[in-house]
Amino acid sequence: MPKLTIDGKTVEVGAGKTVIQAAEQAGCFVPRYCYHPGLSIAGNCRICLVAVEGQKKLQIACNTQVSDGMVVHTQGEPVEQGRAEVLEFLLANHPLDCPVCDQSGECDLQNFYMAYGRYDPRFAEQKVRKPKAVPLGPTVMLDAERCILCSRCVRFTDEVSRTQEFGIFNRGDRAEVGIYPGKTLSNPYAGNVVDICPVGALTDRDFRFKARVWYLSSSPSVCPGCSKGCNIDIHYTLDRPHLDDGARVMRLKPRVNPEVNQWWMCDEGRYAYKAIDRCRILKPRHRGRALGWETAVLELAGQLARIEPKQREESVAVIAGTNLTTEALYLAARLFGEGLQIRNCSAELPVLPGSHDELLIQADKNPNRKGAELLGLAGEKARPAEPWIQAALDGKIKSLWVIGEDLAARFGEETVKQLAEKLELFVYQGSHENGTAAQAHWVLPSAVYAEQAGTFVNCDGRVQALTKAFEPLGESRPDWLILTALLTRLELPAPGNEPAKIFEALAAAHAPFAGMTYERLGLQGLPARLDGAGGLGGPAAGAAAKAERK
Amino acid sequence: MAMIIERKELNLWERLYLPEILRGLWLTSRHFFVNMFFHTAHLFGLFKRHRAAVTTQWPEELRPLAARFRSRHRLTTREEGTPRCVGCMLCETVCPAKCITIVAGEHPDPNVEKYPVRFDIDLGVCVYCGYCVEVCPEDAIRMDTNILDVSAYSRDQMKLDIHELMNPTLRKPVPECDLKFPHKCALHDGKLTGSWERVYGPGEKLSRPADQGTELAAR
Ligand code: SF4
Ligand code: SF4
Ligand code: SF4
Ligand code: SF4
Numbered sequence: 089m090p091k092l093t094i095d096g097k098t099v100e101v102g103a104g105k106t107v108i109q110a111a112e113q114a115g116c117f118v119p120r121y122c123y124h125p126g127l128s129i130a131g132n133c134r135i136c137l138v139a140v141e142g143q144k145k146l147q148i149a150c151n152t153q154v155s156d157g158m159v160v161h162t163q164g165e166p167v168e169q170g171r172a173e174v175l176e177f178l179l180a181n182h183p184l185d186c187p188v189c190d191q192s193g194e195c196d197l198q199n200f201y202m203a204y205g206r207y208d209p210r211f212a213e214q215k216v217r218k219p220k221a222v223p224l225g226p227t228v229m230l231d232a233e234r235c236i237l238c239s240r241c242v243r244f245t246d247e248v249s250r251t252q253e254f255g256i257f258n259r260g261d262r263a264e265v266g267i268y269p270g271k272t273l274s275n276p277y278a279g280n281v282v283d284i285c286p287v288g289a290l291t292d293r294d295f296r297f298k299a300r301v302w303y304l305s306s307s308p309s310v311c312p313g314c315s316k317g318c319n320i321d322i323h324y325t326l327d328r329p330h331l332d333d334g335a336r337v338m339r340l341k342p343r344v345n346p347e348v349n350q351w352w353m354c355d356e357g358r359y360a361y362k363a364i365d366r367c368r369i370l371k372p373r374h375r376g377r378a379l380g381w382e383t384a385v386l387e388l389a390g391q392l393a394r395i396e397p398k399q400r401e402e403s404v405a406v407i408a409g410t411n412l413t414t415e416a417l418y419l420a421a422r423l424f425g426e427g428l429q430i431r432n433c434s435a436e437l438p439v440l441p442g443s444h445d446e447l448l449i450q451a452d453k454n455p456n457r458k459g460a461e462l463l464g465l466a467g468e469k470a471r472p473a474e475p476w477i478q479a480a481l482d483g484k485i486k487s488l489w490v491i492g493e494d495l496a497a498r499f500g501e502e503t504v505k506q507l508a509e510k511l512e513l514f515v516y517q518g519s520h521e522n523g524t525a526a527q528a529h530w531v532l533p534s535a536v537y538a539e540q541a542g543t544f545v546n547c548d549g550r551v552q553a554l555t556k557a558f559e560p561l562g563e564s565r566p567d568w569l570i571l572t573a574l575l576t577r578l579e580l581p582a583p584g585n586e587p588a589k590i591f592e593a594l595a596a597a598h599a600p601f602a603g604m605t606y607e608r609l610g611l612q613g614l615p616a617r618l619d620g621a622g623g624l625g626g627p628a629a630g631a632a633a634k635a636e637r638k
Numbered sequence: 639m640a641m642i643i644e645r646k647e648l649n650l651w652e653r654l655y656l657p658e659i660l661r662g663l664w665l666t667s668r669h670f671f672v673n674m675f676f677h678t679a680h681l682f683g684l685f686k687r688h689r690a691a692v693t694t695q696w697p698e699e700l701r702p703l704a705a706r707f708r709s710r711h712r713l714t715t716r717e718e719g720t721p722r723c724v725g726c727m728l729c730e731t732v733c734p735a736k737c738i739t740i741v742a743g744e745h746p747d748p749n750v751e752k753y754p755v756r757f758d759i760d761l762g763v764c765v766y767c768g769y770c771v772e773v774c775p776e777d778a779i780r781m782d783t784n785i786l787d788v789s790a791y792s793r794d795q796m797k798l799d800i801h802e803l804m805n806p807t808l809r810k811p812v813p814e815c816d817l818k819f820p821h822k823c824a825l826h827d828g829k830l831t832g833s834w835e836r837v838y839g840p841g842e843k844l845s846r847p848a849d850q851g852t853e854l855a856a857r
Contacts, residue, residue: 185751186726186775187724187726187728187752187775187776188724188725188726188750188751188752192726219748220748220749220751221748221751296744297725297742297743297744297752298742300726300727300731302731303727303731330739330740330741330756331741
């Protein structure tokens with residue numbers, strides 16, 4: 089393997105790597121526009137200039153192969169002057185719209201100009217005018233003047249989404265980016281071109297003008313849109329209620345995870361954040377009457393305790409959704425299954441048909457079916473929950489507790505209405521107003537994924553942690569807290585009063601999670617031991633397990 | 639930050655009351671007679687270098703203000719009557735009192751692109767630092783109206799909305815909504831009113847594809 093020196097640091101990199109990758113490994117940042125680790129190398133923006141000893145001219149780091157004994161300088165006089173000159177070319181025709189540009193604040197033109205530019209402009213001629221504010225599709229807006237022709241968007245649609253919408257047309261200073269005639273940018277991954285565009289040429293029509301990027305706070309999470317579990321950052325603002333009618337979440341951005349989504353996410357997931365602040369259930373209620381949590385928990389615990397132990401076998405059913413966190417599923421199993429000895433406790437419902445493709449999108453639109461399977465609540469070992477609906481309609485099941493699963497969407501509003509008439513106890517624990525919440529006797533508002541810590545297990549069996557971005561809306565509470573309150577009220581052992589403790593208890597009880605803690609999961613998650621054979625002694629063993637599977 | 643200031647006890651002399659009253663009267667009369675002396679002397683051209691107190695008959699007569707005096711804000715306008723402001727929110731960001739509220743919308747002219755649908759300044763909170771004027775990249779906000787007498791019966795009325803900011807002669811209550819472009823103002827409960835058609839005329843297309851403009855701004 090070639091060994092080279094970058095800014096005095098010696099690194100050993102794999103053969104065939106380029107200088108920019110070696111510099112990354114050495115911890116030296118090299119600016120880049122056209123280089124993107126997820127795309128092929130174009131080498132056209134020229135900002136990544138570095139000095140290689142023995143070469144007269146500056147070299148572009150992204151397309152220079154490493155060789156043994158190379159000595160590279162990423163800083164210093166000639167390199168920085170070279171970058172300033174490249175910037176002067178890139179900015180020659182740039183409109184400098186920063187006040188209206190949504191990229192402003194996270195723009196690499198701004199950042200690199202402040203870091204390497206700061207020249208006195210010498211361009212006195214008329215700037216070339218190009219189309220501005222052109223909608224390319226439902227999600228993306230183009231400003232051709234701001235484009236620096238890095239061709240990342242072209243390569244993305246050629247290589248990743250393989251939909252080939254983008255092209256660069258004309259030549260010289262008339263060259264402009266655009267989409268081919270007759271096409272619209274409406275592929276399911278279109279939003280990613282906004283993320284990879286290093287400047288404000290491609291902006292998100294949904295985020296457009298909603299907020300300035302420096303208003304946003306960020307919290308790492310996992311997209312609940314499908315069972316792939318793409319890693320995301322939730323960008324939100326809490327102190328500017330005038331923005332977007334008081335919504336807290338402004339946008340989602342994909343977070344790099346080489347094992348799951350790499351750099352990308354789909355548009356369906358990207359814009360699903362809107363539900364976080366809309367149509368939420370805000371207060372617990374009983375037959376339409378709002379009440380406090382204390383009363384609700386007390387009443388419901390009483391009702392559960394009053395059910396005869398013999399009847400619990402047959403006449404009670406608990407349906408948990410596969411959109412719950414693993415912690416909530418585990419507590420549900422502990423409370424209803426182990427604690428109250430209810431046999432009919434399961435998350436096993438048929439997966440509804442959904443769109444899917446090879447890249448990321450999975451047909452199962454629930455994020456945690458795998459987690460439910462590993463806990464024995466779904467899959468072959470679990471009791472199918474579907475027949476219970478008919479049993480309830482026939483009067484065999486008298487009490488039904490539903491957590492996070494919208495029965496109305498599955499079985500129709502009419503069925504749920506009949507259920508509400510037949511059942512003696514019908515509890516819906518969920519986050520959003522829907523057909524089930526409208527009919528259930530008891531409604532307990534739960535928090536959404538952004539409002540709680542927890543874990544999801546994605547379709548490949550990777551356990552990934554969510555973090556809590558902000559407090560639950562209204563009086564809603566995370567499912568783990570609701571279930572813990574019930575456990576405590578029923579004087580059953582509760583594993584602890586925070587998700588981390590619950591996860592530890594879960595990891596101790598279920599072999600696939602053995603040895604895992606939130607700290608060990610970190611931001612990238614760990615693969616669960618799907619063979620169920622023994623523990624997983626931390627990240628090192630996790631990596632070993634991964635290697636084994638490969 | 640709360641600060642507790644100890645109140646001094648009155649001493650015996652102060653509690654006797656009359657001596658303090660007389661001391662006050664003495665101070666007032668001294669000012670009166672000294673000023674009268676100098677004003678009379680000025681009439682005879684004496685002691686010209688010594689200034690005496692002046693009374694301005696406010697509000698009939700206004701005191702001259704320095705050119706860079708920071709008074710009530712205004713938003714400058716374009717020819718067609720829309721604000722110059724492009725809704726960059728830099729003033730909202732820099733404002734140390736956090737009293738500026740901006741909601742941006744889509745302008746049908748792609749060369750303008752962005753404009754403020756809502757622009758409020760809470761003068762009850764503003765500290766008149768002038769940072770908003772300083773930071774504005776478009777010379778869209780100025781503090782040169784020379785209006786100092788901002789007063790209202792409630793805190794809510796101290797909030798200027800886009801009407802009062804674009805037309806400094808307006809005083810609360812704002813009589814009627816005369817802004818033609820889509821905007822949100824207190825008159826309509828913060829609901830969106832106006833349309834680009836009323837500014838540019840029906841059918842007059844700015845250089846933007848059809849599905850743009852008002853439809854997005856009204857979102
Ligand atoms: S792309 Fe960057 S430099 Fe250009 S207008 Fe937008 S923020 Fe400013
Ligand atoms: S639109 Fe953005 S990503 Fe595409 S070529 Fe221009 S600068 Fe690069
Ligand atoms: S003068 Fe200062 S406090 Fe007042 S609005 Fe402007 S920035 Fe804010
Ligand atoms: S700084 Fe100027 S252009 Fe920007 S929002 Fe404020 S007034 Fe408008």
